[in-house]
Amino acid sequence: MTDQLQAAARPGVKAAPLGPVALTTLLFGAFLPMLSFFILNVALPAIGSDLHASSGELQLVVGSYGIANATLLVVGGRLGDGLGRKRLFLIGLTGFTIMSLICAIAPTIGVLLAARVVQGATAAAMTPQVLASISALLTGEQRARAMAMFGVAGGAASALGQILGGVLVEANVFDLGWRSVFLVNVPIGVLAIAAAFRLLPETKADRAQRVDLVGATLLALALVLLLLPLTEGRPLGWPLWTWICLAATIPAVAVLGLHQHRSERSGQDPLIPPTVLRLRAMRIGLLLAVAFFTTFGGFMFVFALATQGEAHMSPLEGGLSLLPMAVGFLITSVYGPRLQARYGAGLILRGWIIQAVGYALLAVVALTLWPHVDPWRLAIPMLVAGFGAGLVMVPLIGVVLSQVPPAQAGLGSGILLTSQQTCLALGAATVGTAYLSLAGSSWGQGKALAAVALTITAISLLMTPITHQLRSRQLPV
Template identity: 85%
Template sequence: MTPQVLASISSLLTGEHRARAMAMFGVAGGAAAALGQILGGVLIEANVFDLGWRSVFLVNVPVGIVALIAAVKLLPETRAHNAQRVDIVGAALLALTLVLLLLPLTEGRPLGWPLWTWVSLAATIPAVALLGLHQHRSEKAGRAPLIPPTVLRLRAMRIGLLLAVGFFTTFGGFMFVFALATQGEAGMSPLEGGLSLLPMAVGFLITSIYGPRLQQRYGAGLILRGWIVQSVGYAVLAVVALTVWPDVTPWTLAIPMLIAGFGSGLVMVPLIGVVVGQVPPAQAGLGSGILLTSQQTCLALGAATVGTAYLSLAGTSWGQGGALAAVALAITAISLLMTPVTAKLR
């Protein structure tokens, strides 16, 4: 469903309106991730129907109904005149590759890393090779592969994918470990933990207001500035975690979360639009779909990998505060490493 959003934006809008819509799409994803934590905390504390944490799944029901009605009523038809066949084999190979990678990373640590987890991780390598071979042969035969190799050979796409992997993996991992840390040693309730992310959502909101205008002025340079601001926010968070933990409150965390949220917004808002804007129009839809697929994959990958590293450190003398600081400093380092890569975008 998610890739169709950008495909519809590319099909229905042009020029400044398209750029603004893509920017708003990026901000919506980041702000929703932060606000979702707050809503989740409210639902858990309300204990709707005595379901406890399971009540968070109920959110999708009313939202899905409203979205379905709105789509039918408001969205014009964007069906292509010459519909292409779905690459079922490619989709199956991609799904298999993701399962082989994410399942052992998610379940390995709590199960004590049994043999099957290592076998699964090792099997990811031939699965990726098989997927790449199938996509290459499909495109060479004139069919429509799921991930066209010609699109991946575009310089802007390669850079964009690297930036997307760096950002969404660390962002997804941080959101996961932050919830564990604040509701663990810090002793916050689910609602308090969610409210600690409110400044980050405010940072995204500020970016959504001024980001499109700044993007017109700075272009890809806005992403570079975002990495720098984000690194400052996470560095300050690490200092807070190392000095006052576990006596932290939503107010204690407000300043670093606001800075990190503002920086993350400056990266997320223009990223897809800038990259897709440098891809030939005929391949823009495929490019946006690949970027969004990498976004969803990396969010899950971040929760699995960063979460595993955090839990391993938290169980040592580092404690949860030290582990959170280590994660924040790692994100700081990755953010700074992304700046020279971003500078290669036009």
């Protein structure tokens, strides 16, 4: 889902075969990065205790990965176009596996943070090659089925990550504790590397686009200026440097925008093409993506802290509390493509409404039963919220791109995926900071969780008329 996903195979050239095992191996490039993002949340309390990390540092453990990943996704895809997608996939997968091992043995929070940054960067080299290779190697119904499987892999990883994390932390195999949530990637990665080296065909784009390193650097700078003070400001008491960084975000974004306009006017390949952002469907799609992924990433972060805090759940119980949400996600991941063909953007509209109901029910439970909650009492709200979230997340990119001219669909997909990773990190910073501030006051964790849930409810309902605008205009493809 990056700008390199434009049709890669030359017209009239028969696509190379991509067997089931090779496709499964390729899909690990979508599954492992998403798994690594969400499996970590349930282990955060244990990491904080073991490495003596502050709440701000724990937010950075989540956010640093997302910043590096979002900044370099388009860069990784363009490198794959020019150097070979199999080559970049192997480089990214190998680096991701090594960084997972380093995260697992990290002796300090500083080492863990550094490894998470590099892990996010290696994921950015790997993930773009998945759909780019599918586009190059498959055609027709096979390609459509593989694209749907990509969505299933991402949805399954998002939903199952925290459950698996809870099981691993609770099992404490070989006394590894939280370290097992990183170590689990290593054997999977090694097997995937061997299979990819042997089975994946090599492909390249006919015309590789130049890598906009200046744009990537400016984007990284803007993200750091925004997210670093948001995560570190509250525990440090909002010192002067946090306000200076937040103020500097505005000129940094302005310089990035100016550079992108100049690059496009001069015939170069900007990181975020302004002409694509001017498309009505893209603007609406970006707004929906920002609303969904910021709230979703933030909720996943705070839910783990709340359930293992005043609710006194174990990591396993906290993970099992998300099992109904995982079930809802998996159902929509499997049937989402079929429903999307029938309802289009109307599916997303229904998803926002169902999600709003689920989070409203969660707020009621948090306000009336807290802290005496358990996985059973949270089951119905989490199932409804997960089902609604899946109906929004699974079809979002496909529905938006169906309303974008085909020549710009590849660029649009890159922008949407970059916004996804950016907003997951932004959610941990913004929603996490708001929750921690409320939880540390007279509100307590139960009311703070209810406030987060009700905020997501309100945002979900606000997105319904915006989604209807997307639905009202379908461009031919």
